[in-house]
Amino acid sequence: MDDKKAQAFIKYINKYVSLTLAEETLLLTKVSYRKYLKGQYVVQQGDVCKNSGFVISGCTRTFFVNDEGEEHIVMFSIENWWASEIGSFVTQLPSDYNVQCIENTELIQLSYTEQEELFKAIPKLERFFRLILEKAFVASQKRIVKSFSLNAKEQYLQFKNQYPEVELRIPQYMVASYLGISKEFLSKIKNQLIIEE
Amino acid sequence: MDDKKAQAFIKYINKYVSLTLAEETLLLTKVSYRKYLKGQYVVQQGDVCKNSGFVISGCTRTFFVNDEGEEHIVMFSIENWWASEIGSFVTQLPSDYNVQCIENTELIQLSYTEQEELFKAIPKLERFFRLILEKAFVASQKRIVKSFSLNAKEQYLQFKNQYPEVELRIPQYMVASYLGISKEFLSKIKNQLIIEE
DNA sequence: AAATAATATTAAACTAGATTAACATTTATT
DNA sequence: AATAAATGTTAATCTAGTTTAATATTATTT
Missing domain, CATH: 2.60.120.10 (Jelly Rolls)
Structure with a gap:
């Protein structure tokens, strides 16, 4: 070392x-x-x-x-x-x-x-x-x-906000696993967030 | 004291x-x-x-x-x-x-x-x-x-098993609140458990 | 550059648990 | 004992999130 x-x-x-x-x-x-x-x-x-x-x-x-x-x-x-x-x-x-x-x-x-x-x-x-x-x-x-x-969308936003560096480094299905939701539902949430903007 | x-x-x-x-x-x-x-x-x-x-x-x-x-x-x-x-x-x-x-x-x-x-x-x-x-x-x-x-029923059974003295002392709606489920749903679960026996 | 493996998206059908509301039971208060 | 307050039940309707399955995209290996 x-x-x-x-x-x-x-x-x-x-x-x-x-x-x-x-x-x-x-x-x-x-x-x-x-x-x-x-x-x-x-x-x-x-x-x-x-x-x-x-x-x-x-x-x-x-x-x-x-x-x-x-x-x-x-x-x-x-x-x-x-x-x-x-x-x-x-x-x-x-x-x-x-x-x-x-x-x-x-x-x-x-x-x-x-x-x-x-x-x-x-x-x-x-x-x-x-x-x-x-x-x-x-x-x-x-x-x-x-x-x-918090519901799933709110928890995702919190996670993104609290650990922005982490989110960029790990695959999305692992974020879903961390949040305790299915990867399909996280994909839907992210899509909703894009539309909302 | x-x-x-x-x-x-x-x-x-x-x-x-x-x-x-x-x-x-x-x-x-x-x-x-x-x-x-x-x-x-x-x-x-x-x-x-x-x-x-x-x-x-x-x-x-x-x-x-x-x-x-x-x-x-x-x-x-x-x-x-x-x-x-x-x-x-x-x-x-x-x-x-x-x-x-x-x-x-x-x-x-x-x-x-x-x-x-x-x-x-x-x-x-x-x-x-x-x-x-x-x-x-x-x-x-x-x-x-x-x-x-664990789903709600499993979590309830675990709680009951882990803290039997606590369950006997507190109102049921507080158990529901602890488990993160509605009091109505806990009531339903308990009823199901009685039927199953 | 092709082929393969890993990751992500979309949509339809489904389910665990929430919500609402009316009613029942138990406990505490006068 | 009667009334009120707190707690518990039941059933119908609703919804957030799951499951399944097919397809698309991106990264990795040969």
Whole structure:
């Protein structure tokens, strides 16, 4: 991993807590850098998620397959986002989700065992993880609220507005899957929006 | 607040971290005990949530009112649950939700400013809050998964199965609101289930 | 440049769940 | 005990979104 990538990672953490130089150095010796090709899985449904990950470049989708074999996307992650299957990572129980790269993707990963060690050496990291969990929780709650109170068109417009960069990078049927609607209906909505203008 | 109530609170925290006697004593001096009557609000939509709360007795509902004036319940909390509007509490931004008592309710509350102080005195509490946030996040994600992959009847059966004590204590129209379906449709579902037996 | 695979569109028929409205039952209040 | 308020039921009509299936477009591979 080159220094530029390491610095992007450190910078992200320092948005939440202030690490000393010594702590930064220690942390960097404990993380690992890994490249994935488009289509590869970072975590598979049923496996325990061993690593928490920060996206240096690329894009992942987190999805699950239900009993009927249908795929449902619950989130996307792009550069400078945390992309772990947090639920499985923190509980060390089998994951309900797959995390798959939909572009070639570079991650900086921190293993569960290393993390436990690091919490002892750098207690500030405990605070860091609490803070990003808070953020993840709030985002998750907001999604529930939206799915309750907005119809499909409104949810699409919100998504487009909130993550414009994401929408441009992923196929439309994955947007539909994220919104919980059929790809045909999303196509109809987009067409309606064009007519309305 | 009597000792029995204080001990229930301490016991809950000690399920996640191990407090020393001195820490328990300090913590108890920093929390406050409060009774609410049925119908009273602990937090109102638009207000900043100043307190994090533990339910000693009673039951609360967390809900929001959308632009059309419709109420949507996002969670219930009963005895021995944490019942804060976490999103607003951790960000100290106006809450998207109301927390209302649907029975006479006793809470042990910890204010945001006290919490910040306590984190310095008892760093273990930082860990405690990370752990309950993890749990809340996982539960929130599970709700998204369910709303994606189960139909109304299946979601109702899951709810009934997961929170049998809650279902018995709250009016049926609130269950419908929690599930995101109309009260008429829930009535129909329950009738179908009786016929099927 | 052709062929193949992946993605997107369109339209008709269908369904889960919403809405409306009238009525029934239970709980609380005087 | 009577009245009012809150909660629950039933049935008819309606609609947002699904399903199916055929076709069109765009990207990828040879």
